[in-house]
Amino acid sequence: MTAPVAIALVGAAGRMGKEIIKAAAGRQDVVIVAAVERSGSPNLGADIGQLCGLPPSGVTITEDVLAAFHQARIAIELSSPSVTARACRCAADAGIGYVCGTTGLGEVELSALDEASRLVPVLVASNLSPGIAVLRSLLGQAIAALGPHYDVEIIESHHRGKVDAPSGTALELARCAVEALGGSSDLRHGRNGPVGPRSAHEVGMHAVRAGGVFGDHTVVIAGMEERLELTHRAQSRALFAQGALRAALFLHGKPKGRYTMGDVFGL
Ligand code: NAD
Numbered sequence: 001m002t003a004p005v006a007i008a009l010v011g012a013a014g015r016m017g018k019e020i021i022k023a024a025a026g027r028q029d030v031v032i033v034a035a036v037e038r039s040g041s042p043n044l045g046a047d048i049g050q051l052c053g054l055p056p057s058g059v060t061i062t063e064d065v066l067a068a069f070h071q072a073r074i075a076i077e078l079s080s081p082s083v084t085a086r087a088c089r090c091a092a093d094a095g096i097g098y099v100c101g102t103t104g105l106g107e108v109e110l111s112a113l114d115e116a117s118r119l120v121p122v123l124v125a126s127n128l129s130p131g132i133a134v135l136r137s138l139l140g141q142a143i144a145a146l147g148p149h150y151d152v153e154i155i156e157s158h159h160r161g162k163v164d165a166p167s168g169t170a171l172e173l174a175r176c177a178v179e180a181l182g183g184s185s186d187l188r189h190g191r192n193g194p195v196g197p198r199s200a201h202e203v204g205m206h207a208v209r210a211g212g213v214f215g216d217h218t219v220v221i222a223g224m225e226e227r228l229e230l231t232h233r234a235q236s237r238a239l240f241a242q243g244a245l246r247a248a249l250f251l252h253g254k255p256k257g258r259y260t261m262g263d264v265f266g267l
Contacts, residue, residue, distance in 0.1 A: 008072035011079030034068035103168030126168025128243030
């Protein structure tokens with residue numbers, strides 16, 4: 001039997017971190033060997049199993065990213081954009097693969113991820129679910145088939161705790177739509193006041209923040225006589241946790257470079 005892939009988890013005490021700890025528990029193909037939280041976190045020193053209501057795992061949460069990465073083969077980071085640039089440099093220094101699921105990344109973080117990918121395999125995914133990977137590919141096909149005279153609008157809904165808007169997934173879907181429309185459309189974030197008629201060259205973006213919604217995305221592609229709506233609804237956070245572990249397994253043993261969830265699912 002092959003040894004499980006050793007994973008270091010960054011953002012271990014967060015909503016997604018805990019979900020990944022639970023998803024990895026009892027699996028034979030992956031094992032979390034190190035867990036990192038921000039300095040000052042009340043969870044430093046906590047056992048990750050006990051943190052999630054599971055039996056003790058023997059892995060305690062630390063703040064030392066590089067030491068954690070030296071114990072692992074793959075890092076999974078779902079934390080905050082303020083973490084990403086430094087953490088991916090540490091992954092490159094430690095020579096391990098890096099799965100980044102954090103959203104709200106800016107130019108600095110994206111170029112740090114690019115730089116790291118020249119040394120190690122790096123997978124960046126604003127959405128770790130198989131359904132969104134499929135939706136992305138369907139979206140390009142639908143817009144190409146229906147033509148540029150159909151309007152495209154994207155509506156996303158998330159829980160009240162989400163800090164970035166629009167969601168990374170909505171931005172990714174918008175990039176796909178703009179590309180399929182020929183590359184010259186602008187993003188239009190919400191509408192308020194006397195905005196005038198809709199321009200033919202815009203892709204509308206709308207963000208709903210309410211309650212405990214895990215993540216819904218609808219792309220509306222509308223002509224004058226018909227409307228196509230492609231909707232994805234995440235039913236639980238476990239969906240993203242399983243996707244993160246699947247991405248980690250995919251990345252293990254891959255050459256340096258940038259990868260996407262499309263690569264993971266063969267799309
Ligand atoms: P959260 O706020 O519950 O958790 C984030 C955790 O990161 C916190 O525990 C925080 O203390 C920790 N953290 C902050 N700074 C840190 C540091 N310097 N070092 C280590 N840990 C640090 O948020 P969440 O709901 O778990 O989401 C985390 C990120 O993942 C967000 O960007 C979110 O949008 C994204 N997300 C992505 C997907 C996906 O499919 N890619 C799915 C869900 C959430």
